[in-house]
Amino acid sequence: xxxxxxxxxxxxxxxxxxxxxxxxxxxxxxxxxxxxxxxxxxxxxxxxxxxxxxxxxxxxxxxxxxxxxxxxxxxxxxxxxxxxxxxxxxxxxxxxxxxxxxxxxxxxxxxxxxxxxxxxxxxxx
Numbered sequence: 001x002x003x004x005x006x007x008x009x010x011x012x013x014x015x016x017x018x019x020x021x022x023x024x025x026x027x028x029x030x031x032x033x034x035x036x037x038x039x040x041x042x043x044x045x046x047x048x049x050x051x052x053x054x055x056x057x058x059x060x061x062x063x064x065x066x067x068x069x070x071x072x073x074x075x076x077x078x079x080x081x082x083x084x085x086x087x088x089x090x091x092x093x094x095x096x097x098x099x100x101x102x103x104x105x106x107x108x109x110x111x112x113x114x115x116x117x118x119x120x121x122x123x124x125x
């Protein structure tokens with residue numbers, strides 16, 4: 001199983017970035033794809049998730065209304081569109097995949113089996 005995350009970079013506050021995560025080597029039925037982030041000195045935290053079947057989404061309160069998660073079934077890719085970025089969004093962003101996660105567990109990083117390598121997002125003030 002391989003998850004490849006890319007799209008990070010340096011952006012000014014108020015700007016936008018779109019992260020992508022391509023999945024290979026895994027059957028995507030019943031998979032939940034998640035985005036997490038880890039800032040220096042902080043724990044890895046949940047950002048957003050989407051179910052591969054049905055496209056049910058969930059967001060952390062800190063990003064709700066600014067970030068949008070979506071998926072492309074043909075490309076086997078999940079996207080995280082990040083708008084109105086703030087300096088506090090600066091972190092390494094990771095995509096992850098877990099199978100059969102119920103709604104109450106999708107924010108728990110320990111429930112995800114597969115992880116991508118991370119992509120750095122830096123938001124300057």
